[in-house]
Amino acid sequence: MRAIAALDGLPISDPGSLVDVDLPVPDLRPRDLLVRVQAVSVNPVDVKVRAGLDRQGAPRVLGWDAAGTVEAVGEAVEGFSPGDEVWYAGDITRPGSNSELHAVDERIVSRKPATLGFAEAAALPLTTITAWEALFERLRLDGSSRGDLLVLGAAGGVGSIMVQLAKLRTGLRVLAGAGKPESREWVTALGADEVVDHHDLVASARAVAPDGVDLLFSAHSTGNVEAFAEVLKPFGEVVAIDDPVGLDLFPLKTKSIAWHWELMFTRSMFTTPDVAEQGRLLAETAALVDAGRLRTTLRTAIDDFSAAGLREAHRLLETGRTVGKVVVHR
Known part of the structure; x- marks a missing residue:
């Protein structure tokens, strides 16, 4: 599958800071969903993790916001089926969502708002x-x-x-x-x-x-x-x-x-007993969005799901002057 990886903690102005790579399709844990990612948003955590990478270390797939379609499910999954449109923020201890296919625990996922497209939805989870x-x-x-x-x-x-x-x-x-x-x-x-x-x-x-x-x-x-x-x-x-x-x-x-x-990764990092609360609150948020009571915070959409598109999203975020969210989509 195609993915975008960060290398060497390079400045975002360097074309080598984020590069297109081919990686194996991830293996699924029993409670995992395999999601075909349609859109991601960029958050300060992406910039921090990229900047802190060791030189000559292993490539790191970033991305902790995603919206897409379920492609396959793990053997213990009960709440989702292939074809479901979902959104989530992921787990910082696992590879990120800047990839064609992404594995994520079903407990931190919900169905995305039906009234939002993938790009609009990807702005919100994290x-x-x-x-x-x-x-x-x-x-x-x-x-x-x-x-x-x-x-x-x-x-x-x-x-x-x-x-x-x-x-x-x-x-x-x-x-x-x-x-x-x-x-x-x-x-x-x-x-x-x-x-x-x-x-x-x-x-x-x-x-x-x-x-x-x-x-x-x-x-x-x-x-x-x-x-x-x-x-x-x-x-x-x-x-x-x-x-x-x-x-x-x-x-x-x-x-x-x-x-x-407040760190929204605490539940997934430690697999706390209430880890499914994140999926529940995303489901409640989706209902509020579909009822017209909450709006997407998307302001900048980049139609280029590639290393070049993500470098531009990181560059914009690093200016410190963005309003709302920056999303990269297919």
Whole structure:
């Protein structure tokens, strides 16, 4: 089968950073689906893993978002059949979805929304799982939750779905962190109640929440902890998804602010007893999409499922200026 592999941790400007390769069709574990991949999206994890590869190491197939059609099923699979259209975010401990055929555990898969094409669907799984777990598991929010949630990086992949989920399933006022006009327009269209200028976070947040905010989502924590301590109320909470090295959380102590980590790969990495929860929440998300209550966060679609197309997607993501999601499709 054809696949796209990353080599040597090269910069994305190097044609050798992602290359087209031929690989064997993956063997299926008992609970695996073999999916013919039609579309993938690119996330920061793809860039981080690619950049961290060892020189002269084994080629690595990246990709942790996919939509496609089930081609075959493992001997213990019960919930899917060949021909089913599915979406999922995959397992970082296994080869990724940047390939013609991909093996994935059925427990972290659901049928894709019927109202979305493959490209529109591929934009959502990883970021939806991340936002869902952050809001409803780490922060334990529900329909009775009230107060202010500040979503930083709200025009990004996770932020774009978090704004929608928070407005749909909680009673929170959602403040969206954005900078450039395009980002401000995007988050407002997604339902944000207020827009906060992340370039002047403390002053901008105080202007719309003078008493402070209750909850804060962070995709970039390095150098911002003191600002978080300023804008959060006493006993506030932060949920973060980035990988800051040596992060100092001491500025949060005076206000007894809690810090939560969210990593959507935890369930699949450790095969936790509730690993099937990811498939369930994707199925619930698909129903919300089909009911017209959630929208895709696709903004840039690249019709070139090849190394060249994926290099362009990585390049766009590395600019740090993308709005919504970048998808590569057939």
